[in-house]
Amino acid sequence: MKGKDTGNVCDEQVFDTLFKANSKTIFNYIYYKFGNEEKAYDVVQEAFLKLWENCSKVPPEKAKSYVYTVANNLYLNVIKAEKVRLKYADKTLKTTHEDPEFLMEENEFKQKLDDALNALPDNQRITFLLHRIDGKKYAEIAEMEEVSVKAIEKRMHLALKSLREKIDGI
Amino acid sequence: MQENYLAKWLNGDLTDAELAEFENSDAYASYKRIADTTDSMQAPEFDADGAYQALKNRRELRDNKVITLHPFRKFLRVAAVAAVLILGSYLYLNLSDETISTSFAENKEITLPDLSEVVLNADSEISYSESKWDKKRNVDLKGEAFFRVAKGKRFTVATDAGNVAVLGTQFNVENRKGFFEVTCFEGLVSVAFNNTVTQLRAGSSFIAIHGEIVESGAAHTSEPSWMHDESSFKSVPLKYVLDEFERQHDIAVKTQDIDLGQLFTGSFSNSDTGLALKSISVPSQIKFKFEGDKVLFYGENTP
Numbered sequence: 001m002k003g004k005d006t007g008n009v010c011d012e013q014v015f016d017t018l019f020k021a022n023s024k025t026i027f028n029y030i031y032y033k034f035g036n037e038e039k040a041y042d043v044v045q046e047a048f049l050k051l052w053e054n055c056s057k058v059p060p061e062k063a064k065s066y067v068y069t070v071a072n073n074l075y076l077n078v079i080k081a082e083k084v085r086l087k088y089a090d091k092t093l094k095t096t097h098e099d100p101e102f103l104m105e106e107n108e109f110k111q112k113l114d115d116a117l118n119a120l121p122d123n124q125r126i127t128f129l130l131h132r133i134d135g136k137k138y139a140e141i142a143e144m145e146e147v148s149v150k151a152i153e154k155r156m157h158l159a160l161k162s163l164r165e166k167i168d169g170i
Numbered sequence: 171m172q173e174n175y176l177a178k179w180l181n182g183d184l185t186d187a188e189l190a191e192f193e194n195s196d197a198y199a200s201y202k203r204i205a206d207t208t209d210s211m212q213a214p215e216f217d218a219d220g221a222y223q224a225l226k227n228r229r230e231l232r233d234n235k236v237i238t239l240h241p242f243r244k245f246l247r248v249a250a251v252a253a254v255l256i257l258g259s260y261l262y263l264n265l266s267d268e269t270i271s272t273s274f275a276e277n278k279e280i281t282l283p284d285l286s287e288v289v290l291n292a293d294s295e296i297s298y299s300e301s302k303w304d305k306k307r308n309v310d311l312k313g314e315a316f317f318r319v320a321k322g323k324r325f326t327v328a329t330d331a332g333n334v335a336v337l338g339t340q341f342n343v344e345n346r347k348g349f350f351e352v353t354c355f356e357g358l359v360s361v362a363f364n365n366t367v368t369q370l371r372a373g374s375s376f377i378a379i380h381g382e383i384v385e386s387g388a389a390h391t392s393e394p395s396w397m398h399d400e401s402s403f404k405s406v407p408l409k410y411v412l413d414e415f416e417r418q419h420d421i422a423v424k425t426q427d428i429d430l431g432q433l434f435t436g437s438f439s440n441s442d443t444g445l446a447l448k449s450i451s452v453p454s455q456i457k458f459k460f461e462g463d464k465v466l467f468y469g470e471n472t473p
Contacts (some may be wrong), residue, residue: 019222027216037214044216045225052229086211113207131180132208138181156177164200 009063010055011102019048019062026071026133032126034075035082035118042100065102068144077121083118084125109167120159127152128159180205243353267310270297274420275395275440282306283308286325287318291344291396292417304419314344316394331378341370342394350378355393379407395437402437411438412467415450419443427469428456 007014023044030040045071051063058066088110117125129161130136138156142149165170178184179192179201192198272278272290280288280296283303288296294313302308307325309317318340320327327334327343331350334343339357344350352361354370361368361376363383368376377384384405395402401414409430411425418440436444436453451458451467458467 006332016222019225023221024216024220027221028213031213040214041216041221044221045228048225049228052225086213088207088210088212108206109203113204113470128208129211129213132205133211133213138177150174153174153177156180157174160176160180160201160204164197167204168197168200 001025007060008055009051009058009060014060015048015052015055018051018060018067020074022064022067023048023143025130025134025136026067029068029126029130032072033122033128035084039075042135043071046074056109065143065146069146083114085114086117086128086129112167116163119166120162124155124159124162127155128163131156176201190409200408255380267297267299269297270314274417282307284320284322286320289316289397291315292420311343311345313346314342314396316340316342316397324353335360335362339372340393346410346413349413350376350379352376353394375404377406379410396440399440400437401440403434405433405435408434410430411450415446419446424466425459425466425468426466428454428467 009015009018022162026047027040027044030043031037034040047067051058051071054066117129120128123145127141130141130144131138136144138149138152142152145152172178175184175188175192179189184192186206197330225315248433270278270280270290272292272294274293276292278290280290282288282298283300283307284307286307286308290296291314294315296309296311296315298309299306307319307323309325309327311327311329313326317325317327317336319336325336329343329345329350331345334341334352336357336359339359340355341357342351342353343439344352344357344411346425350363352359352370353375354372356372358372359370361370363376363378364381368383370376396418401411401418403411403414407430411434412430416423416440421443432454433456434450438449440446447458447465450456455470456467457470458465460466
């Protein structure tokens with residue numbers, strides 16, 4: 001990315017690259033936060049529109065954190081009202097286990113996991129899912145959230161700990 | 171187990187020993203299952219291309235609006251520049267002050283619109299408004315100058331230290347860093363300094379050093395000595411004498427181990443550097459030597 005980023009953000013190609021590299025993550029980020037796809041889609045548009053309007057003032061190396069900051073601030077005061085619903089990759093369905101009892105137990109577990117995820121504080125859920133689903137490194141998440149890597153590790157630790165406690169009913 | 175070990179484990183950062191310990195714990199199975207299940211989770215579909223297209227459309231809508239504004243803005247810009255230029259040249263031609271200045275080792279004679287004469291000493295500057303001269307005889311002065319004022323309305327010399335006002339007379343004003351001196355040679359001069367007004371009769375001087383008014387003796391000449399290529403001082407701290415030497419001879423002065431506060435009475439030549447150096451050093455009991463294009467004054471006891 002660095003090589004392509006050295007132009008001006010007003011440059012169509014630089015902007016295009018920035019959009020392709022970050023829009024999906026921003027979408028997911030906002031979705032993990034509010035559980036609303038439409039809102040997440042809007043935030044992506046608004047954040048990049050803002051970047052385009054200020055393209056002459058934002059140096060390319062700052063563009064990424066600029067969009068994350070804008071995205072983060074857009075719905076700062078909105079309280080999460082909806083459930084974050086996540087799908088599961090097909091592979092789990094294609095397992096050889098067709099024992100109905102196993103399937104039931106599996107679904108029950110997923111239900112509990114869903115509930116536990118939704119019960120997490122926003123920042124823990126976002127961090128946890130960005131790592132598990134988007135495969136983001138702790139350092140990357142730290143950059144997006146503008147906190148230290150250590151803080152991200154703390155969130156991950158606490159998130160996993162409380163997920164287990166919720167699911168196991170401790 | 172180290173701090174945040176669950177985070178380390180998810181990231182594959184545990185040591186073998188720690189991993190073995192963790193795998194043996196009761197909670198491991200649950201943790202493993204959560205990790206595996208969340209691994210296969212997916213976020214909702216995001217149509218990046220569609221989103222980009224939609225964004226482009228919205229962008230163009232905004233850009234178009236901006237473009238329609240441009241021609242007017244450009245016109246405004248040109249108009250503003252033109253207005254500034256016209257106003258500026260008008261002010262310059264009609265209202266701007268005449269400014270005359272001298273550099274080191276240079277004197278100038280200036281005749282003002284009412285035929286008053288000004289002689290500028292070295293490193294000095296005067297400015298006055300030619301267009302307003304008939305209404306107000308006002309000269310701004312930096313440095314030192316001798317004035318021979320034609321009779322008429324009040325004539326004011328403004329300096330950042332104080333103002334000097336007269337009707338028609340001859341006087342000298344010197345305003346250097348921390349040093350302000352007015353000497354009246356003919357008529358009556360009033361000096362406004364720090365809210366006090368002092369009337370100076372012919373042959374007397376007003377001196378203020380660092381804002382303090384200093385008693386001074388009377389001048390017994392009809393013109394300041396510098397107009398005859400000589401700088402004269404009466405009980406003036408050596409520092410100001412050396413400053414004046416710098417200005418008159420355009421030679422940088424350095425000092426070492428000498429008391430710059432000692433009072434100097436005497437004069438030095440403004441045309442003969444060698445003679446001037448002796449005139450300063452002998453009565454002050456200091457020595458001097460040239461160092462490149464500078465001159466160093468140093469104490470007699472300095473090795």
